[in-house]
Amino acid sequence: MEIIKDNYVEKEKKQKYLGKKGFLAFITLLSAFIPLSTDIYLPALPKMVESLNTNTSIVNLTLILFFAFYALGTILWGPLSDKYGRRTILIIGLTIYTIASISCVFSGNVYQLILFRILQAIGCGAATAVSTAIVKDSYSGRKLVTVLALVQSTAMLSPIISPVIGAMILSVLSWRGVFEVLGALGILTLAGSIAMEETIEKRYTGSIISSISNIGVVSRNRSFMSLLITFSIMSIPSMSFISASSYIFVDGFGLSPKVYSYYFAANAVFFLLGPLAYVKLSKHYNKIPYITIAYIVMAISGFSMFITGNLSPVIFMISLIPASFFGSLIxxxxxxxxxxxIPEETGAASSLINCALTLFGCIGMIVISSNFFNRIIIMGLMYLITSVISLILWLILSKKHEYNIV
Structure with missing residues (x-):
């Protein structure tokens, strides 16, 4: 279905089996795979160190390597979905994810768990890489931005509830119960993939190698790559919080895993509100320089974190929340x-976006995992420095080019 609004065409495809609401719910679930696959077991990290008879650095590899191989997975899945279709790639990826999740339950040691987490990450890459492409296939114009905002905002419910669910699971089961839940999630989403009708209209007709090489075609688009680097840098501090949050609150401030999950959820609420706020505000105030304002606020937030973050968990959260809110708002x-x-090769572009966000985030996770410096101070400095760099790059790019902002 196409609707003409304000001299541009709004496209919205229908799904026979999932329906309009079911399709949006399915895309949201796909977009939430990363936080669901990581945040739900964050409360268990300190206990896993003892249970697996290892140390913090090794256990953190189950998180860091997950994100690294997830990023590599998205590089492959996106272009392959341009050739073989979104539905086929989703079914393959989610099958790998489900099997790997169940295998994690039976891990005999931390190294087996790391291996199965890597396989889980590769399968997870199909879900998130293809989800963005599905949105681009199915919507356009203002509708595209609105759906992106709604999906991304609703997907932020998972960081709110995941740590709480993880803490509840830990109260009755061991950390292995977390992966039982993820296995069930994989089965549910796999069923949704089977029910989904294909969304891509025109498939890539070249070879597999040529399909994957579309990553190179997209990466040679200077406008796209300049924006990609500018917008991805902020993943460095934001993902460092994911890696270090349980150690900051449980080990640093001495909170229980349950209380920690509430703090984590409180921060995630503002991730949820950000995209929703953008949809509301941009309808009436579309001329506001949201990106510029966001980077300024995030820099101030980082400086506040650096100066006062160690005083108490409440003060730390008050410093962090503005950065979380404005980061998700834009x-x-x-x-x-x-x-x-990128007019074509949407799958390849989607892959590069997810890959860049994750790889930059892995840098922050590796830096924050260092035991040589205070984690809160490091996080504050990362927010301050990356915000200033991103602001400068954005001001330069927006001055040179007139981007179509809807």
Whole structure:
């Protein structure tokens, strides 16, 4: 279905089996796979060190390597979905994810768990890489930005509830119960993939090698790559919080895993509110320089964290929340701007976006895992430095180019 609004065409495809609401719910679930696959077991990290008879650095590899191989997975799945279709790639990826999740339950040691987490990450890459492409296939114009915002915002429910669910599971089961839940999630989403009708209209007709090489074609688009680097840098501090949060609250501030999950959920609420706020505000105030304002606020937030974050868990959260809120507020806009630079090869572009966000995030996770410096101080410095760099790059790019911002 196509609707003409304000001199541009709004596209919205229908799904026979999932329906309009079911399709949106399915895309949201796909977009939430990363937080669901990581945040739900964050409360268990300190206990896993003891249970697996290892140390913090080794256990953190189950998180860091997950993100690294997830990023590599998205590089492959996106272009392959341009050739073989979104539905086929989802079914393959989610099958791998489900089997790996169940295998994690039976891990005999930390190294087996790391291996199965790597396989889980590769399968997970199909879900998130293809989800963005599915949105681009199915919607356009203002509708595209609105759906991106709604999906990304609703997907942020998972960081709110995941640590709480993880803490509840830990109260009755060991950390292995977390992966039983993820296995069930994989089965549910796999069923949704089977029910979904294909969304891509025109498939890539070249060879597999040529399909994957579309990553190179997209990466040679200077406008896209400049924006990609500019918008991905902020993943460094934001993902460092995911890696270090349980150690900051449980080991650093001495809170229980249950209380820690509430703090984590409180921060995630503002991730949820950000995209929703953008949808509301941009309808009436579309001329506001949201991206510029967001980077300024995040820099101030990082400086506050650096100065006062160690005083108490409440003060630390008050310093962090503005960065979380404004970082998520501009995400629908930045994603839309990047996708608009690539008329075709949407799967490859989607892969590069997810890959860049994750790889930059892994840098932050590795840095924050260091035991040589205070984690809160490091996080504050990362927010301050990356915000300033991103702001400078964005001001330079937006001055040179007039981007289509809807």
């Amino acid at each position: 995400r629908p806009q930045t994603t839309s701007i990047m996708l608009n630079q």
